[in-house]
Amino acid sequence: MEAGSKDRPPMLAPGWKDKEVPTSDGSPITITERVNETYKNVSQEIRDQLNAKAEAVQIILTG
Numbered sequence: 591m592e593a594g595s596k597d598r599p600p601m602l603a604p605g606w607k608d609k610e611v612p613t614s615d616g617s618p619i620t621i622t623e624r625v626n627e628t629y630k631n632v633s634q635e636i637r638d639q640l641n642a643k644a645e646a647v648q649i650i651l652t653g
Contacts, residue, residue: 613619629637 613621
């Protein structure tokens with residue numbers, strides 16, 4: 591069963607994160623956009639941490 595399927599809610603609750611985006615290529619001027627952060631669009635490092643925590647919880651629950 592994959593995370594976020596209809597049988598299982600996503601492991602990472604959706605949240606909003608500010609992201610600085612340049613107004614054009616090479617421009618020092620940036621704007622701030624709000625990005626919905628989910629398991630699928632976070633960095634691999636954060637995914638690895640979430641997977642490790644989920645595995646630890648699974649081990650604790652199953653004994």
